[in-house]
Amino acid sequence: MPSLAKEREKPNKMAETMIMAELYYKLMTLARFLISSDVLSRARSTLTLTGREAHHLTRVRRLGPGSLVELIDGSGVVAKAKIIQVNRTEVGLHIVEVSEQQNDCLPxxxxxxxxxxxxxxxxxxxxxxxxxxxxxxxxxxxxxxxxxxxxxxxxxxxxxxxxxxxxxxxxxxxxxxxxxxxxxxxxxxxxxxxxxxxxxxxxxxxxxxxxxxxxxxxxxxxxxxxxxxxxxxxxxxxxxxxxxxxxxxxxxxxxxxxxxxxxxxxxxxxxxxxxxxxxxxxxxxxxx
Structure with missing residues (x-):
């Protein structure tokens, strides 16, 4: 029969596994922010996020300089960007890469x-x-x-x-x-x-x-x-x-x-x- 100590180890290992899985998910899933097509198309290497999305990034997601995020325009353009500066009303971003995705809407x-x-x-x-x-x-x-x-x-x-x-x-x-x-x-x-x-x-x-x-x-x-x-x-x-x-x-x-x-x-x-x-x-x- 398994010892009592080994039985107690099982819940602990399960909890550790769940914590690691959650951390992995957070690392692999970038926070997404919506930005207008005009702003994204005009941006070259940097852009500034303002308004509701900037508030969500800083106050809700509590992200800071160095963090990677995804920017979407709702028309298929997806940009990966790194946060370079944060203040109360604006977030400065450096664009790492931009891609155009296929239309994923159903007909x-x-x-x-x-x-x-x-x-x-x-x-x-x-x-x-x-x-x-x-x-x-x-x-x-x-x-x-x-x-x-x-x-x-x-x-x-x-x-x-x-x-x-x-x-x-x-x-x-x-x-x-x-x-x-x-x-x-x-x-x-x-x-x-x-x-x-x-x-x-x-x-x-x-x-x-x-x-x-x-x-x-x-x-x-x-x-x-x-x-x-x-x-x-x-x-x-x-x-x-x-x-x-x-x-x-x-x-x-x-x-x-x-x-x-x-x-x-x-x-x-x-x-x-x-x-x-x-x-x-x-x-x-x-x-x-």
């Missing part, structure tokens, strides 16, 4: 009715993490949020900030394009290029999300519509169908708009990834 366009409060920001955050290519917020007849389409510029700025922060966290290279708020009819025109179009509809009882995509040849790009809490009107449903959208159900339960949107995007992301890796989505599609 998914999300049209979603405006949501109340923080729910819109949460939805944009999760959609960015999942890798959608475009997000188009829309006003519909039953949209709960009452806003003037012409006065949503402040919302757009905030949504883009949320998407940028989400991009840093998920280690992505391309931030999704977030369009200004428009009417549903205009949004349908924006995704006319899509080769598969899916409308999440609570009244659909027979056609699942999987079937709706399969019936359109498992093609990409894919456009997905998630309506408001009160649902789309009859006229809007007909307009979507007239634009080539297939209706689909997300199951028997009634979902919040943001839950339906993110659930559909996650499912499509998994199927598209499977198709890319295996050359077919049949492993995930029932009945094929």
């Amino acid at each position: 998914i366009s999300l049209i979603v009715a405006l949501l109340k409060g923080d729910r819109m920001g949460w939805m944009i955050q999760k959609a960015t993490e999942l890798g959608v290519q475009t997000i188009c917020p829309v006003i519909t007849q039953h949209t709960v949020v009452k806003v003037d389409v012409e006065r949503t510029g402040g919302h757009l700025v905030r949504w883009k900030e949320i998407a940028g922060q989400a991009l840093k966290q998920c280690k992505g290279n391309f931030v999704p394009t977030i369009y200004p708020v428009v009417r549903l009819e205009e949004a349908l025109e924006k995704v006319s290029y899509a080769r598969a179009k899916i409308l999440l509809w609570e009244s659909e009882k027979k056609c699942s999300l999987f079937s709706a995509w399969r019936d359109q040849g498992n093609n990409t790009p894919v456009a997905v519509i998630a309506g408001p809490e009160g649902g789309l009107s009859r006229e809007e449903i007909l307009a979507c169908k007239g634009a080539g959208f297939f209706t689909a159900t997300m199951g028997r339960r009634t979902l919040r708009s943001e839950t339906a949107a993110i659930g559909a995007v996650a499912a499509l992301a998994a199927m598209i990834t499977c198709k890319r890796l295996q050359g077919t989505a049949s492993a995930l599609l029932p009945g094929t």
Whole structure:
């Protein structure tokens, strides 16, 4: 039988292993900071980080001179840089190398009715993490949020900030394009290029999300519509169908708009990834 001393050694060794693994992860994973494409393109060997990102670097991450970081512009440019100077409001950086990455967004366009409060920001955050290519917020007849389409510029700025922060966290290279708020009819025109179009509809009882995509040849790009809490009107449903959208159900339960949107995007992301890796989505599609 093993001695009591040896038994006591096991937790200690496990704790040491976990500590070493955490240190290794921190060393191998550089902190990421978002910077505008203009600033990054103009920089030659040095640049200055200011504002929110400088505060995050110094106050939150507590990095100092000599530390390496990654700078991203959300358009595929990634720069590795070394911190050379830090003060209260600015961080001086020396650029070590710059590379251009492939677009890592998935060919998914999300049209979603405006949501109340923080729910819109949460939805944009999760959609960015999942890798959608475009997000188009829309006003519909039953949209709960009452806003003037012409006065949503402040919302757009905030949504883009949320998407940028989400991009840093998920280690992505391309931030999704977030369009200004428009009417549903205009949004349908924006995704006319899509080769598969899916409308999440609570009244659909027979056609699942999987079937709706399969019936359109498992093609990409894919456009997905998630309506408001009160649902789309009859006229809007007909307009979507007239634009080539297939209706689909997300199951028997009634979902919040943001839950339906993110659930559909996650499912499509998994199927598209499977198709890319295996050359077919049949492993995930029932009945094929």
